[in-house]
Amino acid sequence: MIDVSETHPAGSPVAGVRPARPPAHVDALSREILELKRKHNAVILAHNYQVGEIQDVADYVGDSLGLSQQAARTGADVIVFCGVHFMAETAKILNPGKRVILPDMDAGCSLEESCPAAKLRALQETNPNFYTIAYINCSAEVKALSDVICTSGNAVKIVQAAPKDRDLLFVPDENLGAWVMEQTGRPMRLWKGNCYVHVEWTHESITRIRREHPDAPLVAHPECTRAVRMLADEVCSTERMVTYCRNSPATHLIIATEAGMLHRLQRECPGKQFIPAPTSHCRCNECRFMKMNTLEKLRDCMASLGPALELPQEILTRARAPIERMLEISAR
Ligand code: 13P
Numbered sequence: 298m299i300d301v302s303e304t305h306p307a308g309s310p311v312a313g314v315r316p317a318r319p320p321a322h323v324d325a326l327s328r329e330i331l332e333l334k335r336k337h338n339a340v341i342l343a344h345n346y347q348v349g350e351i352q353d354v355a356d357y358v359g360d361s362l363g364l365s366q367q368a369a370r371t372g373a374d375v376i377v378f379c380g381v382h383f384m385a386e387t388a389k390i391l392n393p394g395k396r397v398i399l400p401d402m403d404a405g406c407s408l409e410e411s412c413p414a415a416k417l418r419a420l421q422e423t424n425p426n427f428y429t430i431a432y433i434n435c436s437a438e439v440k441a442l443s444d445v446i447c448t449s450g451n452a453v454k455i456v457q458a459a460p461k462d463r464d465l466l467f468v469p470d471e472n473l474g475a476w477v478m479e480q481t482g483r484p485m486r487l488w489k490g491n492c493y494v495h496v497e498w499t500h501e502s503i504t505r506i507r508r509e510h511p512d513a514p515l516v517a518h519p520e521c522t523r524a525v526r527m528l529a530d531e532v533c534s535t536e537r538m539v540t541y542c543r544n545s546p547a548t549h550l551i552i553a554t555e556a557g558m559l560h561r562l563q564r565e566c567p568g569k570q571f572i573p574a575p576t577s578h579c580r581c582n583e584c585r586f587m588k589m590n591t592l593e594k595l596r597d598c599m600a601s602l603g604p605a606l607e608l609p610q611e612i613l614t615r616a617r618a619p620i621e622r623m624l625e626i627s628a629r
C-alpha cells in the first residue's frame with residue numbers, strides 16, 4: 298500500500314515498482330527539459346501511465362481523450378508526446394503542419410499490434426453495412442479505415458451516437474467493446490484484441506485484495522476482463538478515475554490499471570491511500586511500452602527535436618475525419 302500523505306519528490310518510486318534516483322539528477326534533467334521547452338515553444342503532453350518524473354515536467358497529464366483535445370487546440374510549434382506511438386500519431390494527424398516528437402519511437406501497444414490494417418480491411422469487405430468504431434489504441438492506417446474513433450472516456454457516447462441502421466464493428470479491444478455493449482445494449486461485432494497489462498488481473502486476485510480491504514472501493518479500467526469489471530465499484534477511463542477518487546468519501550481505494558496512474562492519483566488526492574490491485578502472479582502492473590520513455594530520452598528528443606512522426610499525406614487526411622468526428626460527438 299502507498300501512503301499518499303507522504304510527499305513524493307520527483308524520482309521517488311511509484312507504486313513501489315521503480316527505484317528512487319538521486320533527486321539532484323532528476324532536478325537537473327527537469328530544468329534542462331523546461332529550458333528546451335521555452336527555446337522551441339514546445340508543449341509536453343503526458344499520459345497518466347508515464348513515470349512520475351515525466352508527469353511532473355509535463356504541461357498536461359491526462360487520458361487519451363484529454364490528450365487528443367489538448368493536441369487539437371495547442372498553439373505550440375512543437376508537440377512533445379510522452380505516451381505511446383499511436384497517441385503521438387493522433388497528435389500528428391490533428392497537427393499535420395507541426396513537429397510532433399516522442400522520446401521512444403518503439404513505444405507500441407499490444408492492442409495496436411493485434412489489429413493490422415490489412416486484416417481489418419479484409420473483414421470490412423465481408424459486410425458493406427459495417428460501421429467501424431476504432432478504439433484510439435490502433436494505428437493511423439486502422440484509423441483511416443474507420444468511421445469514428447473512441448477512447449475509454451467517450452466510448453459509450455460514441456456508440457450511442459452510431460447510426461441505428463448499421464452493423465457495428467468495434468476494434469481492437471474486445472474487453473472495452475464488451476463493456477460498452479453492456480452499457481448501451483447495442484450489439485457489436487468485436488475484434489479479438491486485448492491489452493496485455495489489463496488482462497493480467499483476475500477474479501481471484503481481485504477477490505483476495507477486496508477481502509483484505511473490505512472498505513476500499515475498487516476502480517477498474519474497462520480494458521480489464523468482465524470477471525474483474527463485475528467486482529468493481531467504478532469502471533472508467535484513467536481521467537475519470539481521478540474524479541471518482543477525489544469525490545469518493547473513502548480514504549483507501551484499490552486501483553486496477555497501470556502503475557503510473559498511482560502517481561497522478563497521489564498528486565490529485567493527497568491524504569488518500571491507493572492500493573495497486575495485484576495480479577495472480579505478481580504486482581507487475583506496468584506497461585512495458587509506456588515505460589520505454591524516460592526523463593533522459595525526453596531530454597534527448599527535445600534537444601535534437603527527434604524522432605519526429607511522419608505519415609503519408611493520404612493517411613493523414615483519411616485518419617483525421619474519424620478523429621474529428623469523435624471530438625465533435627464528445628463536445629456535444
Ligand atoms: P485512457 O484513455 O483511459 O487513459 O486509457 C489509455 C490506455 O492505453 C489504457 O491502457
Ligand code: SF4
Binds near residue numbers: 409434494584585
Ligand atoms: Fe496499450 Fe495496454 Fe500499454 Fe495501454 S497499457 S498502451 S492498452 S499495452
